[in-house]
Amino acid sequence: MESIQAIKQRFGIIGNDTGLNRALEKTIQVAPTDISVLVTGESGVGKENIPKIAHQLSHRKHAKYIAVNCGAIPEGTIDSELFGHEKGAFTGATQTRNGYFEVADGGTIFLDEVGELPLTTQVRLLRVLENGEFIKVGSSKVQKTNVRIVAATNLNMQKAIKNNKFREDLYYRLSTVEINIPPLRDRKDDIHLLFRKFSSDFAQRYSMPSIKLDDDAIKTLLNYRWDGNIRQLKNVAEQLSVLEEDRSISNKTLLNYLPKGADNSLPAIISKGENSNEFNSEREILYKVLFDMKSDLNDLKKLTRELMESSSITDFKENNENLIKRIYSSRADKEVNEDQIQVVPINDKNDVEEKKTELEYAEEINVESLSIHEKELELIKKSLEKNKGRRKLAAKELGISERTLYRKIKQFNL
Numbered sequence: 001m002e003s004i005q006a007i008k009q010r011f012g013i014i015g016n017d018t019g020l021n022r023a024l025e026k027t028i029q030v031a032p033t034d035i036s037v038l039v040t041g042e043s044g045v046g047k048e049n050i051p052k053i054a055h056q057l058s059h060r061k062h063a064k065y066i067a068v069n070c071g072a073i074p075e076g077t078i079d080s081e082l083f084g085h086e087k088g089a090f091t092g093a094t095q096t097r098n099g100y101f102e103v104a105d106g107g108t109i110f111l112d113e114v115g116e117l118p119l120t121t122q123v124r125l126l127r128v129l130e131n132g133e134f135i136k137v138g139s140s141k142v143q144k145t146n147v148r149i150v151a152a153t154n155l156n157m158q159k160a161i162k163n164n165k166f167r168e169d170l171y172y173r174l175s176t177v178e179i180n181i182p183p184l185r186d187r188k189d190d191i192h193l194l195f196r197k198f199s200s201d202f203a204q205r206y207s208m209p210s211i212k213l214d215d216d217a218i219k220t221l222l223n224y225r226w227d228g229n230i231r232q233l234k235n236v237a238e239q240l241s242v243l244e245e246d247r248s249i250s251n252k253t254l255l256n257y258l259p260k261g262a263d264n265s266l267p268a269i270i271s272k273g274e275n276s277n278e279f280n281s282e283r284e285i286l287y288k289v290l291f292d293m294k295s296d297l298n299d300l301k302k303l304t305r306e307l308m309e310s311s312s313i314t315d316f317k318e319n320n321e322n323l324i325k326r327i328y329s330s331r332a333d334k335e336v337n338e339d340q341i342q343v344v345p346i347n348d349k350n351d352v353e354e355k356k357t358e359l360e361y362a363e364e365i366n367v368e369s370l371s372i373h374e375k376e377l378e379l380i381k382k383s384l385e386k387n388k389g390r391r392k393l394a395a396k397e398l399g400i401s402e403r404t405l406y407r408k409i410k411q412f413n414l
Helices: 003-009 016-029 050-056 078-083 119-131 156-161 170-172 188-206 217-224 229-243 251-255 282-309 313-319 321-328 349-363 372-386 390-396 402-412
Strands: 037-040 064-068 108-112 133-135 143-146 146-153 177-180
Touching: 003 050, 003 349, 003 402, 016 050, 016 177, 037 050, 050 064, 050 108, 050 146, 078 119, 119 133, 156 170, 188 217, 188 229, 188 313, 217 251, 372 402, 390 402
Parallel strands: 037 146, 037 177, 064 108, 108 146
Antiparallel strands: 133 143
8 A cells, every 4th residue: 555645746746734644545545445435625625636546546547537527517418428328319319329437337437526416317326326227318228337436526515415406315325435625725834835836837847937935925825715725826826927027926916916805705794683584585575575565455445445435534534544654654654744645535425335336346256266177077068069979079179089088077977
């Protein structure tokens, strides 16, 4: 078994952080086996090194190693990419194609961004993990494969499971051994080493002097958050190397290449006092608006009816003062001026009775039954009557088969 230092030299891994060493140690221990490995960590921490090490230290090292970015494949074609398809399985499938699991038989397949897989594909992957079996798209033949699966994700898997974005059974099947790569901000001692390595490699590639940081710039480099991790650090090192003519980089110069405001990314505090009843989704907000509108409409109906029945406008205002305020005022605690309410006086009592009758008639809506069964029964009866009991013609008119019509006749006792 190779030592951790030998592995670092072989795969170009730089750093002496305890968390990094522990991740490499677990990789070396699990490599000779065929159990599934899940690599977790933020984007840009170097998760792709773990499956390469696991493959090279296993008995599968002479077989194929395939890396698949699950987040880069469209949802409609990912099943075809992973498991293959038969000719004519879908539009454009002009020939049979072998999927990654078939091509990598006997080797290792690395599923990067596995948390982005659609739920339907997750079910297929679970079957491969459990039985080593899969079915091509458009085929009915079960095929066997012998692959070692190493997956990686930068998502919070427990949160994804809770939100029904990832299957819990697949998570436990993938994470037989879980290896976490620490973020760069937790590897303070490795930041300057990595920066020197990236700037040295860039200078050597393009035959230019390597850049150096002064003491203040080094402190800034170590204290920066590095949300993009190693990928962001490499980007900054290459920018400085190519854009700065002065090979000695000061703190002021370095700050110009670091995104402003990144250090202020502190967690937000959400008050749970007065705002505890606020809604969390647009749907709930729409429901509230609709309910408020319904309530206001009912209140307006009540006011209209009482106004038509009332003989005195003054009595009407006094009896419904609170209701008028609630409907016509922009704020509940603001009094309503009489100018805001326009009340049309009604002098003729006969007119009142006539309008009352009309209102009552309008409210007496004959709600037609919306039952599907009743509509279905009515249509079948009408069709049979129209065709004088000839079921074949009735079935054709209704757009259903004779057998279905016979079953409906028996169901409704026609």
